[in-house]
Amino acid sequence: MLKRTLLNLLLFFTSALLTLPAIAQKEGLAYYLPQNVQLNPAIPTPDSVLGWQVGEWHVSHDKLVEYMRVLAQTSDRIQLQTTGYTHERRPLILLTITHPSNMPRLQEIQQKRQLLVNNPQSVSDAELSSMPAVSYMGFSIHGNEASGSNAALLTAYYLAAAQGPEIEQMLQDVVVLLDPSFNPDGLQRFSSWVNAHKSKNEVSDPQNRELNEAWPRGRTNHYWFDLNRDWLPVQQPESQARLKIFHNWKPNVLTDHHEMGAGSTFFFQPGVPSRNNPLTPAATYELTKAIAQYHVEALDAIGSLYYSEEDYDDFFYGKGSTYPDVNGAVGILFEQASSRGHAQESSHGILRFPFTIRNQFTTTLSTLKATHALKQRLLEHQRWFYQSAQKEAAADPEKGYVFGAAGDAVRPLELVEMLRRHKIEVYKAAEAPSVQGSKISSENSYVVPLNQPQYRLIKAIFETRKTFTDSLFYDISAWTLPLAYNLPYKALDRKELGRLMGEKIETVQLPAGTVNGGRSSYGYILPWQPLYAPKAVNQLLQKDLRLRVITEPVQHAGTTFGRGSVWIPVQSQDMGADSLYSLVSRVAAQNNLQIQSVGSGNTGGVNLGSPSLLSVAQPKVMIAVGDGVSSYDAGEIWHLLDQRYDIQHSLVPVERVRAADLSRYNVVILPDGNYGSAVDAVPALKEWLREGGTLIGLQGGARWMAQNGLSNAKYKKVQNQDSLRGPQPYATLDQRRGAREMGGAIFQAAADTTHPLLWGYTSPNVSLFRTNTHVLEATNSLYAHPLRYTQNPVQAGYVWPGHLENLKGSPAVQVSTIGRGRAIVIPDNPAFRAFWRGSERILINAIFFGTLIDSRSTK
Numbered sequence: 042m043l044k045r046t047l048l049n050l051l052l053f054f055t056s057a058l059l060t061l062p063a064i065a066q067k068e069g070l071a072y073y074l075p076q077n078v079q080l081n082p083a084i085p086t087p088d089s090v091l092g093w094q095v096g097e098w099h100v101s102h103d104k105l106v107e108y109m110r111v112l113a114q115t116s117d118r119i120q121l122q123t124t125g126y127t128h129e130r131r132p133l134i135l136l137t138i139t140h141p142s143n144m145p146r147l148q149e150i151q152q153k154r155q156l157l158v159n160n161p162q163s164v165s166d167a168e169l170s171s172m173p174a175v176s177y178m179g180f181s182i183h184g185n186e187a188s189g190s191n192a193a194l195l196t197a198y199y200l201a202a203a204q205g206p207e208i209e210q211m212l213q214d215v216v217v218l219l220d221p222s223f224n225p226d227g228l229q230r231f232s233s234w235v236n237a238h239k240s241k242n243e244v245s246d247p248q249n250r251e252l253n254e255a256w257p258r259g260r261t262n263h264y265w266f267d268l269n270r271d272w273l274p275v276q277q278p279e280s281q282a283r284l285k286i287f288h289n290w291k292p293n294v295l296t297d298h299h300e301m302g303a304g305s306t307f308f309f310q311p312g313v314p315s316r317n318n319p320l321t322p323a324a325t326y327e328l329t330k331a332i333a334q335y336h337v338e339a340l341d342a343i344g345s346l347y348y349s350e351e352d353y354d355d356f357f358y359g360k361g362s363t364y365p366d367v368n369g370a371v372g373i374l375f376e377q378a379s380s381r382g383h384a385q386e387s388s389h390g391i392l393r394f395p396f397t398i399r400n401q402f403t404t405t406l407s408t409l410k411a412t413h414a415l416k417q418r419l420l421e422h423q424r425w426f427y428q429s430a431q432k433e434a435a436a437d438p439e440k441g442y443v444f445g446a447a448g449d450a451v452r453p454l455e456l457v458e459m460l461r462r463h464k465i466e467v468y469k470a471a472e473a474p475s476v477q478g479s480k481i482s483s484e485n486s487y488v489v490p491l492n493q494p495q496y497r498l499i500k501a502i503f504e505t506r507k508t509f510t511d512s513l514f515y516d517i518s519a520w521t522l523p524l525a526y527n528l529p530y531k532a533l534d535r536k537e538l539g540r541l542m543g544e545k546i547e548t549v550q551l552p553a554g555t556v557n558g559g560r561s562s563y564g565y566i567l568p569w570q571p572l573y574a575p576k577a578v579n580q581l582l583q584k585d586l587r588l589r590v591i592t593e594p595v596q597h598a599g600t601t602f603g604r605g606s607v608w609i610p611v612q613s614q615d616m617g618a619d620s621l622y623s624l625v626s627r628v629a630a631q632n633n634l635q636i637q638s639v640g641s642g643n644t645g646g647v648n649l650g651s652p653s654l655l656s657v658a659q660p661k662v663m664i665a666v667g668d669g670v671s672s673y674d675a676g677e678i679w680h681l682l683d684q685r686y687d688i689q690h691s692l693v694p695v696e697r698v699r700a701a702d703l704s705r706y707n708v709v710i711l712p713d714g715n716y717g718s719a720v721d722a723v724p725a726l727k728e729w730l731r732e733g734g735t736l737i738g739l740q741g742g743a744r745w746m747a748q749n750g751l752s753n754a755k756y757k758k759v760q761n762q763d764s765l766r767g768p769q770p771y772a773t774l775d776q777r778r779g780a781r782e783m784g785g786a787i788f789q790a791a792a793d794t795t796h797p798l799l800w801g802y803t804s805p806n807v808s809l810f811r812t813n814t815h816v817l818e819a820t821n822s823l824y825a826h827p828l829r830y831t832q833n834p835v836q837a838g839y840v841w842p843g844h845l846e847n848l849k850g851s852p853a854v855q856v857s858t859i860g861r862g863r864a865i866v867i868p869d870n871p872a873f874r875a876f877w878r879g880s881e882r883i884l885i886n887a888i889f890f891g892t893l894i895d896s897r898s899t900k
């Protein structure tokens with residue numbers, strides 16, 4: 042009853058809106074919808090709720106949710122759920138759309154589908170035929186590729202309103218999971234921009250402000266992450282909520298609707314066949330191709346141009362159209378030429394927003410038609426996928442993997458958590474394994490057996506592939522996760538697996554943090570190896586404690602506290618011993634840390650009153666943002682400081698640096714970027730450096746420092762040596778140019794763990810991720826490069842041989858002294874996409890300890 046009243050109220054308001062003359066209904070819904078379809082008049086059309094026809098304005102996320110809620114209230118074909126929330130607390134909504142007769146048995150359908158994965162042999166052909174297929178339709182993961190989410194309005198309306206035996210049958214045989222906005226925060230940001238700049242008269246000039254979004258643009262989420270790279274790392278709340286739904290349902294098809302440049306047409310997968318991930322079975326691509334036939338027919342029918350197989354690829358499992366391929370499903374990428382705003386001139390004529398929406402909507406329907414027609418084949422594929430995974434696991438000489446860490450319980454557990462998000466089973470190690478020569482304690486070690494349904498995905502996560510059939514990559518070429526977490530790991534044979542496999546992990550429990558030895562009237566030592574030690578130290582600094590960092594190892598109570606450990610003396614504080622104890626206890630508990638109580642300064646190694654212990658200041662960080670800075674890289678640093686470590690920071694646009702009061706900060710970070718018009722900022726930064734600041738440049742930011750006298754670092758020229766000499770056929774140009782790109786690969790560097798930038802590291806090698814070809818020139822200094830690429834540095838991924846030669850033995854960090862300040866250049870990205878947890882500590886060390894680096898070491 043309540044539903045009815047609400048609806049009437051709503052219809053009253055919206056019909057009042059509809060009488061407004063400003064609402065142009067030029068073409069109406071008929072432009073989009075298939076012809077000759079009966080529509081249920083009781084289902085509210087999008088314009089009756091939005092107040093304008095789809096395509097006239099860009100739908101905001103709020104409006105999108107409003108319409109979907111109204112639909113769910115009026116249609117018995119739709120159930121709406123909130124699966125999670127974005128960083129900006131927008132609801133992530135999902136519509137389950139199917140025949141009303143399927144609604145009471147959704148849970149039963151889900152459970153049956155789990156059998157296809159976990160016990161495929163047990164599903165008979167008859168049972169298979171009686172199962173519905175599941176199609177997960179996802180839109181606009183890039184918020185400024187908005188034709189997808191606007192097409193979702195039409196998709197939901199059509200599936201609720203269309204009548205007749207064809208749709209009835211389809212809804213009986215298919216469960217549609219409609220995810221109308223993969224990236225609500227980005228969609229909201231983008232829709233605000235284009236709607237705010239729309240003129241009454243159509244303006245299609247590509248230079249118009251409407252078509253040129255301000256930094257950081259709407260592509261990414263709140264922290265400027267590309268969510269279409271996060272399906273594998275699963276670090277963002279949007280991905281975490283989505284993956285839960287994905288694995289509850291185990292869909293057969295997943296669509297991923299994007300946009301590309303205005304001058305293009307429409308693309309659908311398959312992508313470039315030579316760039317398929319070899320771990321995905323060929324059958325997946327055959328199915329993608331079979332589904333593509335339905336897009337061909339549908340786009341031909343409306344006269345739209347398109348292409349396939351020439352572009353994009355299915356290599357990196359972190360993308361939405363590729364992740365399903367390694368999960369028994371078929372992922373499909375759609376790319377529509379973008380009008381960006383409401384209209385844009387292009388070489389194909391004026392590209393209007395409604396046209397782009399229509400192509401997305403049309404291929405949504407063709408996907409559903411294909412899912413319905415190929416239902417049996419899709420379900421058989423899914424059953425076969427998991428049966429064949431069992432066989433491949435049985436034939437594989439590798440039977441599992443073990444990984445762990447010395448001195449840090451949390452970092453390996455973060456990887457365990459990530460694996461479990463992919464429904465990968467993880468076990469505790471029954472005994473301490475010996476991995477890469479280092480003995481790791483059994484409680485910090487974990488075992489992943491390969492004989493489980495996610496066999497192929499586990500291989501993808503642990504493999505270190507270095508040879509490829511193609512040398513072009515749409516994104517990164519390697520993502521070996523234990524290397525990303527800097528965890529020693531190794532493959533296990535049957536015997537080793539049997540010996541090491543302990544208890545299965547059902548829930549991830551972080552170790553309880555405590556103060557070993559209880560209250561002290563002398564002081565406490567906080568070890569620096571654990572992942573969240575810096576967060577704990579920052580919390581103590583925020584309480585105005587006077588802390589000192591241990592620069593020479595200290596022995597106490599049978600334990601060695603390495604360099605970087607932080608000494609918390611009772612006598613130096615303004616608070617009493619009891620207050621200090623309760624603060625330290627709280628910080629230990631909150632950060633799952635073992636803090637050591639100390640009763641005497643007469644420790645082994647150096648004493649705790651030693652002059653070698655240095656004061657630590659609370660970081661006050663400025664991160665450069667805005668035009669000229671890469672929003673991805675700036676966002677990664679922002680996310681790192683804000684979400685992971687609660688470190689005080691300001692985001693300051695580069696063009697404001699010149700006039701900014703830099704004395705508010707003791708650390709300035711220049712993320713990757715070209716710093717196009719930032720030359721004005723140089724004198725201010727130089728002055729601030731001389732006064733004792735720590736300037737940290739990463740990738741392009743580092744290079745810009747070197748070019749502008751903000752560092753003594755020198756860069757090597759990229760060598761143009763090429764294994765093939767002499768003239769080459771014109772047709773090979775693309776391939777040869779592309780092969781020199783550094784899509785992203787993993788490299789090993791040798792670390793001097795006595796240097797402040799490497800404090801807390803226990804192993805002599807660190808894995809680094811790099812996406813550029815910037816290579817530092819080594820200087821004659823004995824101490825200025827505490828991290829260097831090894832002579833054989835490639836651990837995983839594709840690298841052009843010329844770049845590799847250049848990189849061998851080169852510095853991975855360089856420190857200079859300018860006045861009383863330190864300038865630290867890091868040519869790589871130590872906090873890549875929030876999952877590169879193993880090298881983020883280099884940046885964190887630079888923030889906390891950069892100022893402590895002895896100036897003599899930088900000469």
Ligand SMILES: [Zn+2]
Nearest residue numbers: 183186299300
């Ligand atoms: Zn996109």
